[in-house]
Amino acid sequence: MTQINPTSLSQIMADIDLGPGGGIQLMFAKLQLAQSQLCKTQADDYMKQIQDIQEEQKKCADMIALARDLQSKGNNGQGVGLKSINGVTTKGKDCYPMPKELVEFMDARSLSYPNADQDYILGKDEWEYTLKSLTNYQEQIGSKTQTLMVYLQDFIGQYNSFLQGANTAIANANQVLTNIARGQ
16 A cells, blocks of 8 residues: 655645634544545546556457457468478468567567567467467456555545544534534
């Protein structure tokens, strides 16, 4: 969890105005509201991170679908590539070239794929390896999303708790003022 910065807490508290009353309950309510604001800010940050990761998950899913489609085309004899095996280049309908967008996606994320001969033409086993690399990456970012969601839930829970504490403190302060006004 992120540490609360006292300077930020002070700044937030300075911006909260609960009226002319200065009782202990209103001071406590002000503190609770300030802490709820810090939790809200953290929750917003986690929401943004989750949204970014979900966009990355979609890109990854698109690349997996593309790789599966190209592997399938190669398996169905629709391949058009050349295949180099042990220095011998052969033509084969079971091979299919890896498109530039997939190469760039994998390179940008340092994902491994077999391309020792630098021709970006993959056969069945090479597509399997590539798909495994993509699905492993997809699982990693899925795990990161789950972790961030746990943190988000924690901050939302804290936010609600602090807000409820502020509400209770304000209600208690109002009750005291009402009792004083009645002369009780």
